[in-house]
Amino acid sequence: MPNQLSIPFKRTYVVPIRDAVRDYILAHHTGTHPDAYRWDVSQWEKLRSEVVSSVVHVDRVAALISYHAQIVFILTKLPADIGLEIPYAPVFDGNALPETSNSLIYDRAGVLFNLSALFSQLATAEDRSTPHGLKHAIKFYQNAAGTLQYLADTVSPLLQSSLAPNEAPVELLTPFIRSLEFLMLAQAQECVWQRAVMDNFKNGLIAKLAAKVGSLYGISSEYIKENASARRVVPSSWQAHLETKAFHFQAAAQYRKSLEDLEVNNYGYEVARLLEAHSLAKRGYDIARRGGASAPVQQDIKSLLDILQKNITRAERDNDLIYHKDVPPTSALPAIVEVSVAIPTVELGLKDPKTAVGSDGVIFGELLGWGVRTAIDIYNDRRQNWIAEEVSERVRRLDDNIANTLESLSLPSALDALDKPIGLPPSLVKKAGEVRADSGPERIEAMIRDVQALAKHNADLIDEAMDILDHEADEDEAFREGHPDVERPASHEANTELVQKEQRYRAVLQQARDSDELVRQKWEQWEDNIVQLTWTEASFELEQSIPSSTSADRLGQNSPPSEAHDLTRAHARALRALLERLEDLSRARVELEARVGRLAASDDITQRVLKAASGMEQWVNVQPAMFEDILDAELSKFDRFRVQLDEDEEKQEDMLRQVSERRAEFIQSRRDDASIQARELALQSMDLAYHKYKEIIRNLEEGLKFYNDLAVILSQFRDTCKDWVVLRRREIRHVFHRQPPPPAAAPIIDRGVKRESEEHRSSISDSARRRARAPLDLPPPNSDEWETMDMPKMPSVPKKTPKKKVAVRH
Known part of the structure; x- marks a missing residue:
């Protein structure tokens, strides 16, 4: 059993890609038949079969990076949610039910996590007793750290924004990913330290390398300690491993620095550093035993304790009998300057997905992007809402105003x-x-x-x-x-x-x-x-x-109309004329509403949006907001109808005012x-x-x-x-x-x-x-x-x- 950790795979399963894509195309691309994309679906299914596999082989690296690149491009063509239910099992519980999501970003995050797991497992499989094995282990650990860094910086925020709060799995959230990232860096740095020990580098340099190893393990452990959800999913043996390793290499750094002090005759510092190293190693050993760290980890720190105990006995005896140097307190010891060699390495295929696409080309390269389609749908919805609010609703409100005013009069x-x-x-x-x-x-x-x-x-x-x-x-x-x-x-x-x-x-x-x-x-x-x-x-x-x-008393009489009667008739004729003008205004609005409907029925901005989209970079994730200027410009052609309704409203208010005044005169002139x-x-x-x-x-x-x-x-x-x-x-x-x-x-x-x-x-x-x-x-x-x-x-x-x-x- 190795004394370093590898990240387990997030197990996933075959998903019904064909059915989900078919349903999406039928629902959102009515002018396209799903059979036109049979090759694309088959290619998607073929690439994802590599994701389902749990084989540990270096050849799978290229396959996972290629699938990730295709997912990046697919997300420029399809929305994250196309109704495809994607399952991934928790990392540390093989019997747990899978956690599912409809988001393709979830699949992208899962692929990156499994790619980092593959790198880590390839690293732990190397023979670290040879320089060649150490070299490859360092490379794989740095690749794992780089993949996790890319996942935390680029994909995890997208995943959290696409899901409901607290829905994203803990293993794909930033605290847990950062913990694994620093774990991989710590193990890469540990391999560098081991190579330095193997090649008999100077004790001072080895101490600096070891100090950095302990620091990286400590950071990894802190990310878990500070996050309650991460503590729940990480096994106690892992947490014990990280803390033990942190104390182990802090102690190893002090031990190597004590050897350097011995070389330059700083005997008091030598004893102080040996005592500090022993204290750190003892704390780490206690954690390893209580927390259930693996046997190799316990054996490593136990062997360090034995070495330290022997050196403390020798150093204290020599100093007491021969050198008589003062032993400074630990707080007075100069800090060991850390030297970092391991760095996160992000594969080119992740930084620039275009380079990872094979000769077959991208999937759904000919499909109209979801951002373009959504922009068109947004325009159609805005136009419909604009017509409803600015035309239909106003026409109805103006007509109701006429009816209510006339009713009150x-x-x-x-x-x-x-x-x-x-x-x-x-x-x-x-x-x-x-x-x-x-x-x-x-x-x-x-x-x-x-x-x-x-x-x-x-x-x-x-x-x-x-x-x-x-x-x-x-x-x-x-x-x-x-x-x-x-x-x-x-x-x-x-x-x-x-x-x-x-x-x-x-x-x-x-x-x-x-x-x-x-x-x-x-x-x-x-x-x-x-x-x-x-x-x-x-x-x-x-x-x-x-x-x-x-x-009854006026029936049959032929008396001439009075002056008051003539005045009443005059007011009545004026009122009739005003009412007819109001009816004409109302009929004109009905015709205006019909014209708006005819214009909307023939209005199609698809070609203009497609022309704008064709000038964009193919791999750009086209968002509907990129077409706001086009949508506003196209919608402005309906403004003239709003202006006309504004004019009609002013005319109507003036006519209703005249009706009210004339009606008052009519009532005054009429006999009681x-x-x-x-x-x-x-x-x-x-x-x-x-x-x-x-x-x-x-x-x-x-x-x-x-x-x-x-x-x-x-x-x-x-x-x-x-x-x-x-x-x-x-x-x-x-x-x-x-x-x-x-x-x-x-x-x-x-x-x-x-x-x-x-x-x-x-x-x-x-x-x-x-x-x-x-x-x-x-x-x-x-x-x-x-x-x-x-x-x-x-x-x-x-x-x-x-x-x-x-x-x-x-």
Whole structure:
């Protein structure tokens, strides 16, 4: 068994690359068939087969570097998450379940970790009893340190930013990686020290080399001590190894420095350094025995202790009998200057991945990069949102302003009562016919029943999911009672994330029900008026419900109109003209909205973005932010519509002001006729009932869409609970039958989404809140994040080959 450590591999397994790539291309590259990239997928699968292998051979170095280079390029073409579930097992626990992630950056980090592990295992396999073996061991250890340095500086930050907090494995976080980096440097420096001892270098130089070895081991140990998560995963024997080695080489440095003091007749310093060396070596030996360091490490430091004890006896006797030199305290000893020879070496194929790609070329070289595709999608989303907010919403708001203003002024009912004192105005006849043709009340009642049924269906889905979890909890309780020694988290701890989601979904559902109640109350309030609009014109029911403004004492008279009557008619004509201009303005906005829609339908910035992307370096990780100038420039062509709406809004405000002023003059000039006022009120009530009918229908349509979208999410949530229960039962079967353990059941993964993002959570709850406040403004919940999950099979664990023991000379 060697007295140096090698890094174990993070075991990984075959993953369904072909299926994930096919699904991604079908979903995001609709103009491309997945079969066009069969070679690329095959090449990817072939290269990754080297990653799965645990063979220790120098030829695998090039294969791992080549695969890493391809992953770097693939990430310029594909997003980190394409739905490919990638498993890597923990380093120090061969029986642990694999830790999985959908991120390709996770695969990249795993490859780099295994490359450093391969370098370290190649180094420990060298025969360090020969100069040739030491030379190669130094090189491999420096390569391992350089790979770990590259992983910590370049990839680990990307991995942490692409995953949820606390989701990245401890072995791929900076503290643990730095500990391994300094361990590899320490062992490389130790090989340099061993070569110096072998070649009989001067004691002073050997002391300086040994001091650096001890310092590097100490730094490696400190990284673990200062990080609680790293302490949990690193075996106690490793920690004992690092601390023992640190004390060992600090003692060895003092020992060699004492020999140099002896050579120059500094006998007092010699004794002081020997005593300090013995103290350090004794501390290291105690740690080695208590912490379970390997036998060779214990033997090495024990042999150093023996050497020191013999030299202390000799030095103290000589000084007491012959030299009589004062022995200074340890604090007075000059510090040993450290000399560092080992340095991290990063392979060229890592620093410049282009150099590591073989003659076959890069994978997905012809595929449109995800950054380009995302930039196009971002533009399309911005354009759609801009049109919705700056055009559609403004048009609707301006039209509502007209309707609300005219409603508050009792227009056009006041003019209808004057112009047509008997019968129904044509506008009201048209609106009543529309409600009658729709079977308005029956339609509303049917939609209310549908909304209630969908709400109940959504609640049943949540209850069904909770029933599944409750049944599993009963099974788990029975299992735990029968097997109290089995370490397994209880159901109420393991399903916390699912229960939290259930609580959020119930809150959303309750908010939606409150909104439904507001709509139902609105229908009850206006039901009689809306039913009145369905009365047939032929039966004169609707006409008779509207009082006439012609008084009985004026019927049949042919008296000439008075001056006041003429003035009222003049004001009425002016009001009619203003109302017609408002209608023209509203129709013009409808046409403007249609023009915007036609322009958006023909708008495609793909070629301009592709042209910009073609001028970029092929290996550059193209980000959507690089195209911001293009997106802003393309979106600016819609600005003219906003300017036109601004002008329309100013015109409308001026016209509504004129309507309000003219209406006041009209009312002032009109005689105080109770029959006219009654007719105005009746016409106004019927007109308002029509608008309330349209509003209620719109509310109910939005409610139906909301519940249908929510049902999709809740169905997937129920299926997620089923999948989670299946994993829990597989764990129980593993306990009984010792079958290969199932993939990790935590973190809980919904079908197609590894975690529910904060943005997605807020989008659902905000949707329900908006619906409760204003039923007209209800966005559907976003369900595009949910996908399905296939877990990898566990391969057999390869046997480790014994390493050759190397003795250490001091």
